Amino acid sequence: MKQLYTIFHILFLLIYSLSVSAQVNMVANGNFEVYNTCPNNGDQVYRCTGWQAYHSGSSDYFNRCTNSSVGVPVNAWGYREPASGDAYTGLYIGRLQDATDYKEYITTKVMPLQENRAYEVSMSVSLADISQYAAKGLGVWFYKDVPLFTGMAGLPVVPQLIYDTLVTQKSGWVRLKKVIVADSSYDHMVIGGFIPSAMLDTVGVNSGNQDWIYYFIDSVVVRKVSHINMQDAGGAYCLGDTVIVPFDVYGNNYFQPGNAFILQLSSSTGSFKNPVNVDTIYSNTGDTFRYAIPGGIVPGSNYLVRIIGTDSTDTSDVSSPLVIGDKLPSPPIAFSNSPLCTGALLELYATDSTPGVYFTWEGPRGFRDTGASAVITIATSADSGPYIVTAWRYGCAASDTTIVNIAHVIGSAASTAGSPVCTNDTLRLRGSAVGNPKSYSWTGPGGFTAHVADTFIVHPAIAASGNYTLTVAFNGCSASDSVAVAVKQGPIDVFASANNPLCSGDTMVLRGYASGGNLSYTWQGPNGYSVASAIAFRDNITPALNGSYILTAGLNGCYVKDTLDIIVNDHPGKPVANVNGPLLVGDIMLLSVASPITDVSYSWTGPSGFAAATASAAINAITRENQGTYIVTASQYGCSSSDTLVVTIGGNNDPYLLQVYPNPSNGNFTVYANTKYDQDVAMSLSTSGGQIVYRSTASVTGKILRANVNMSGALSSGVYTLRARIDGIVQDVGVVIQR
Helix, strand or coil, X not given: CCCCCCHHHHHHHHHHHHHHHHCCCCECCCCCCCEXXXXXXXXXXXXXXXXXXXXXXXXXXXXXXXXXXXXXXXXXXXXXXXXXXXXXXXXXXXXXXXXXXXXCEEEEEECCCCCCCEEEEEEEEEECCCECEEECCEEEEEEXXXXXXXXXXXXXXXXXXXXXXXXXXXXXXXXXXXXXXXXXXCXXXXXXXXXXXXXXXXXXXXXXCXXXXXXXXXXXXXXXXXXXXXXXXXXXXXXXXXXXXXEEECCCCCCCCCCXXXXXXXXXXXXXXXXXXXXXXXXXCCEEEEEECCCCCCCEEEECEEEEECCCCEECCCCXXXXXXXXXXXXXXXXXXXCEXXXXXXXXXXXXXXXXXXXXXXXXXXXXXXXXXXXXXXXCHHHCEXXXXXXXXXXXXXXXXXXXXXXXXXXXXXXXXXXXXXXXXXXXXXXXXXCXXXXXXXXXXXXXXXXXXXXXXXXXXXXXXXXXEEEEEECCEEEEEEEEECEECCCEEEEEEECCCEECXXXXXXEEEEECCCCXXXXXXXXXXXXXXXXXXXXXXXXXXXXEEEEEEEECXXXXXXXXXXXXXXXXXXXXXXXXXXXXXXXXXXXXXXXXXXXXXXXXXXXXXXXXXXXXXXXXXXXXXXXXXXXXXXXXXXXXXXXXXXXXXXXXXXXXXEEEECCCECCEEEEEEECCCCCEEEEXXXXXXXXXXXXXXXXXXXXXXXXXXXXXXXXXXXXXXXXXXXXXXXXXXXXXXXX
């Protein structure tokens, strides 16, 4: 019940400030307002009446009377309005890595302190704008009958106090306070830094351009305070509540054994003219009072407590107001206009049958208010939760709680495909909501509707361009969001084709087709293949170039792909064609392939329409019409290779028949003929261009010419002509050389 937020707190602050101001400040010109000469530069604190630098350090005096580098509020150290009046001082307390330990101090006379008396020493402090660092170390040293120091280093003294607060604030002022007990009748004080620079615990700040730690000083006060330091007991109390008042004591042996500390209660108006002694503790050290509010007390809002020490007639400062009641009010009834939607006006109400009660409210997010009604102008879901109203009758209170529900619905619409979208894409719409929506609803161009959070349109038309709006709803609350979508024309009917499958050495021809306008085409394939054309070629293709060939057609920044899987097969091994011979009319011709392969198919073609689909073939009772060129073809996976042989057929004892076998050959073949008589036969072999590459003479024995010609390795592949004069007649026969 101590959190009663009433006007009585304001009254107490006013009373307390007046009592503090009534205390005598032991420091003359502590706010630096009085000066003997207006300053116009640094190192002029002596121009402030009663103040001077303690040693050779150049302490500074700032005053509104000048526009120089020591003016107010603008000066060379920054911008600062005084804590009070028109002036303040400034000094360095240290610097990073300063071996000289340079410091600045200011000093003045004070009213002589009383030995063993408690004094509060306070001042307003602000970090200068130029300082890059802040540090603790600011303190006060009181002295008597000590001459001024010389030099500019830190003083070799132990100050009576060093403030514990680290001041980093550069806007406004921080009030530092500390209580000391005087151990001598000091009549001077020195303000400055008393921790050596090497030992300063510095903290970097976000601005400044100097590594000096410089503080502005204003409103220096030294005043007597009670040796009884009472913890504040102000608050709201009801009949039977216990007031707990801890206290401690400044100074050793200030209070003697046998001293009594008396807790006194004022009248309901705050007067101690006739105080009530509510409790007594016999001690000369700190302790804690515990006082139960008794029956019969007059209700009031301005009760105060204080503590008196009997042997020194010392009195503590008074507490803030105690609001004391003697009777609980009736339980209040709390209610509101909840449930609501986000953004609505939340209205809270309370009633109580007890006359004259005072209401306070507490709720989520630190909500506080007073009165029988309270409002939150723009409510959010964070304002949902319990709201507690407390009805106060002086310090007695009763409470009630009302639960507020704020439906928080925020819709968010987006096109995950981005915008613009191509006609060949899928337009995807995604909705989301903060809260717990019960429904989603999309509307869009062309009468589009959908009732799910995420939806899509496959291959949207140009007419699908426009705004798509998502509406989410929850408990009667709704929220909407829109996304603008533009649709642009993409390629139509994209199709890729090729002369597929292919054989090694073929030329691959890729063809791309599409419609829709001025299109671009790109082909990409294995081994870095890339051609920017609708029709593309790849010569001398091999199986290593098998794979996917991708056609990309582009229009208006939209792209559509089609893919072909190209298959390239190797040619089967070249067959070796054989024929028996020499052959005469009436013989059986036997055609064959040397070492045929199982998975390869073979076929023969030859004179007079001869054809066979086997590796071996026979022609019975051959005639002269069966002589000529025979071709055998090996086929596998649509790819083929072939071999050729020339067959000549002679008549029985035909003296004019000149034959060569095997034919084709690698250049090692036999020349055969029947003759009328034994003779020497001149032979020559010439190219198709007529160049003679071989000459020889062979002898006929037994009317049969059988001569071996071995030009293996000496002849290139091709068709040659063998010429021989037999029985006085020149005959030619074709010779096929294959290497």
